[in-house]
Amino acid sequence: MRRSFLAFAAAALAAGTVVSSTPVASRADNGPSEVVVGAVLPLTGEESRVGTFYKAAYELATKEINDHGGLQLRQYGRKIPVKLIIYDDKTDPATSRNLYERLALQDHVDAMLGGYSTDLVQAQTVVPNQHGIPYVGGGGAASAIYKRGFKTIFSLLASIENLAYTECDFIEEMQAQKKLPKPLKMAVVYENTSHGQDFAKGLTARAKQKPQNFQIVMSEAFDLHGKDFTPLLQKVKAINANAFMSDAHLDDYITMQRQYAQVGLHHAYLTYGARGPEKSARDALGKSADYIVAAAWWNQAIPNAAVKAFDEKWAKAYPKLNAEWYAALPYETARTLYIAMTETGSVDKAKVVETLRHIDIRDTVLPGGHIRFEADGQINAPFVVTENLPDGKTVIVYPHAEKTGEAVLPVPGS
Amino acid sequence: MGKPVAYAVVAIVALSAVPFVAPRSEYAIEVLFLIFLYGAMATAWNLLGGFAGQVSFGHAAFLGIGAYATTIMIANGVSLWVAVPVSALLAGLYSLVIGIPAFRLRGPYFSIATIGIGEATRLIALNWTSLTGGASGLTLAGAPPLVQQYFAALALLVAAVGLAAWIRSSRFGYALAAVRQDTDAAETLGVATTVTKTQALFLSACILGVAGSVYALHYLFISPDSVFGFSTSISLVIMPIIGGLGTVTGPLIGAVVYTFIREQFAATLANVDLLAFGVLLIAIVVFEPRGILGIADRVRGMRRARPPAGADA
């Protein structure tokens, strides 16, 4: 024990020095040699599937900028290439936050791109807020993230409450067409995260507002990344509902829908919130994924020129990755940041934040094509409602501007 | 006993100088801060797991209680000087609530029960939405400057290690060692084993409660999965074992190795770090249960055994 105290001090100092000994990019008078942008993504762990897409999308958007020589920044009078640093947080909130701290303190990033999944985004956004670094995200939808008075955080992902409202609008239209019963008796099961809570909150609010259209007969939370939902589904089965309204992450959606089929449940209307048309899920679930309705932030089938152009670019860059919403949203997220930096004309953090606050971008790949942020930093964009049809087809059934097919409702055989 | 104290003082002075010598290297300070925090946590775990031989896989519960208590109190305007000791006390009280029944179990059974206790605590925090904010977690408005946090963590570490060093040479320390070696024999020798274990758990939990306060003020955002998570409990087990189970400085060495490997690999090679810890853990348990300190002793012993150069002439 005698010398180990000294050994500890020496080892700790050495560890600190080695870990932190990365040279800082030198800054001449004509601006930085490169614009440093950082992101921390779940490249392994539960959310790795989606995280991999975010990385691909951020890299694609950055490559497009660098292929043209970099960002044209007015103040320095020249184009400056972007250096994108991406770390892996293993789907762990504390790691995610630590690595954003490293981006701020060690890599001295000029701006940050967001991570994915609500609980990680909640933990990590503390860092850019504390250091005053502009942060543009496309991976945390829960409104709680944006209700904390943070000033430098922006998100392209519209809130889950909005998602619930959009689905209700669609259901009302179907009720008017006599395709769904009125009132719709909904069994609401949601993941026990702020994501899921928002979903339930949205449905509850609408049911209170329009009891002639919606009735909630059950509302219950379940554990994220659960393995066995059978007891919960048995409970649903015992209740006389004609709509199954779930909100789940991709892996839970796959597990739950499989058990839904095994338990032998049928409803006139079946949704998992934002999940439904993902190719991986349809491959995994086969026929039991048919007729699932989803309200998504984006869909490949949106009939407009920007989406088509993105689709082609994406397919060329990543022939093995199907273009899902979690490809398009992060791509547009990175583009939004780069547009904001170009408009600002410098990498001054406060000015970039100011630009983002008032930004107004048209003709993007998002539904409606329009990007601008609310006062709390979250976008207010519409959703597209899709329905899975047999043979792996997906059609957009709502809103009218983006519609590509007719809804098949109620679910056949229910 | 004089010498270690002198060495410790030199170490403390050297570490205290860092923010003044190198005020610009914020990241190094951040890493050192993490080493101090983890070192204190590992030392706390070691009081029970190392000294008394009661391996707990659920110690994140106490960190979480400290973090939540501090966050909730500060959000309600309670002064930091009140919030931190109350957090420590709450974590300690919780340890009594679970310790008194759980210590009816011996060795491995106790360990398994702690897995259940840790997970149950996380689930309760997740579902007690009115108090904890549920999955949405809790956010604090602002953090004290990093240098203040640095010294807070260093102070906590010094206190924890000082306590450990004192316990080791006290009657209480001998009682714990007796419990570890043979609970029944300790009982017959007149050691109140359950009381002794419970005292160690209480002290351990109190230190983790304070660590939770430091954690909350540094991370600003806490959620059940981050502070009550199983991965936190695992890291608390790994560090003391790597460094040297049941020693005073072993957990510190373990914390350096752990933080270093994690910071080096976490960002790039995912899960390779945990894989390395797993291999290291197996190797240590099988070949040198006294960890890195044990290996160091062996190397030293070898050197001493070798005759001085030229002696055979």
Place this chain on the structure above:
Amino acid sequence: MAGLYAAMSYGLALIYGVLKIINLANAGFLMLGAYVTWWLFTSYHIHPLLAPLLIVPAFFLFGWALERTLVRRVLSAEPIISLLLLFGVWLVLQNLAYVIWTGDTRSIETPFVEATVNAGGLQLAVPRLYVFAMGALVLIALQLFLTRTYLGRAIRATAQDRDAARLVGVDVDRVMGIAFGIGIALAGFGGSLLSLLFSFTPDFGRALSLKSFCIVVLGGLDSIVGVAFGSLALALAEAFGVRYMPASLQNLISFVVLVVVLIALPRGIVGTVRALRRG
């Protein structure tokens, strides 16, 4: 559910019974069994129901080798050491799986997995029935093996009293290696069955393994029949519990049961009943 719980817990009980160590790596082997089944299915188109034919012998060898090389060295040490060793094995298995298969959610897709049958108005999923049947079958096979064969009797003798077994000429070292191998093989088999019902990631098995501990503790730690009872008890407790409490607390049930039983009935249900009968 009961059959499944039983299938994933037999190995744990057997290893505890014979070697008196708690196999904390059980979750890792469950996970590995599921992944190997998935890998055989997607790469070599081996039907998931046939996968155990390969998994059981392979896992047996793996377990046997593990006992020979590592576990044996710590058997005489404090029980905590073996627990930590197997904890290390679990960490290695889990993170090796992350490196090899990434953290993506995997699941097995066959018509069999989706099939349901109608039995008196109740719709039952075929894979669930199959898993339940397998749980029962393994119970019978294990009981026959342990009571009717020489090796089985040797295992039981070693479990009851190692020294006495050695005195009557049982090769205790060999028996312990074989018992550990069987325990691991049973975990692999359980994992293979699990893959029919659930999607999985390398972290798979942790929550389930806690349930295994709960079951084994309920059943009295070393009794195969006790495991079957423990599984049934936990499955029933969960199924009924969820009716009266939120589903998000479902996993709490097993932990509460675990802690309460550990503290109130340190000998498990079977042990307590035995003790009561004797008393």
